[in-house]
Amino acid sequence: MTLQFDTLLRGLRLKVTPQRLAILEILAGESTYLTPEEVWNRMRSKSAKAGLPTVYRNLEDLSECGVLIKIVHPDRRLYYYFCPNGHHHHHFICISCRKVEDLTFCGLDIIDKEVRKSLKGAVVSHLMQVYGHCKECLAC
Numbered sequence: 001m002t003l004q005f006d007t008l009l010r011g012l013r014l015k016v017t018p019q020r021l022a023i024l025e026i027l028a029g030e031s032t033y034l035t036p037e038e039v040w041n042r043m044r045s046k047s048a049k050a051g052l053p054t055v056y057r058n059l060e061d062l063s064e065c066g067v068l069i070k071i072v073h074p075d076r077r078l079y080y081y082f083c084p085n086g087h088h089h090h091h092f093i094c095i096s097c098r099k100v101e102d103l104t105f106c107g108l109d110i111i112d113k114e115v116r117k118s119l120k121g122a123v124v125s126h127l128m129q130v131y132g133h134c135k136e137c138l139a140c
């Protein structure tokens with residue numbers, strides 16, 4: 001991964017700390033989503049030391065700034081995922097193997113029209129995560 005995480009953090013006016021860099025490196029190196037405990041476990045094998053509460057707080061800060069994607073899973077646990085693609089898109093989340101795939105279909109046009117028509121309001125932003133089983137998991 002050639003991403004410059006320190007530049008990324010500075011660009012968002014976030015303090016660059018060894019913990020934040022380690023968290024980003026760990027999540028960017030995975031094609032799956034991880035729990036805070038799993039991130040913390042992987043950090044212990046790196047030089048950046050942090051307690052679990054610090055990891056929780058940093059994951060939360062990074063997801064609030066949009067650097068990480070927070071996954072509110074149907075199993076009611078929280079997971080975090082790093083997607084390098086900056087443009088607006090959504091994610092298809094496999095609940096069997098934890099793979100995350102970019103979904104180019106957005107659907108905002110339809111929702112915006114519906115909000116204007118039936119609620120007489122206007123959409124500013126939206127969040128959508130789609131859960132299911134990926135192609136490989138369906139073939140098993």
Ligand SMILES: [Zn+2]
Pocket residue numbers: 094095096097098099133134135136137
């Ligand atoms: Zn899968």
Ligand SMILES: [Zn+2]
Pocket residue numbers: 083084085089090091101102103
């Ligand atoms: Zn993505």
Ligand SMILES: [Zn+2]
Pocket residue numbers: 088089090106107108126
């Ligand atoms: Zn969208």
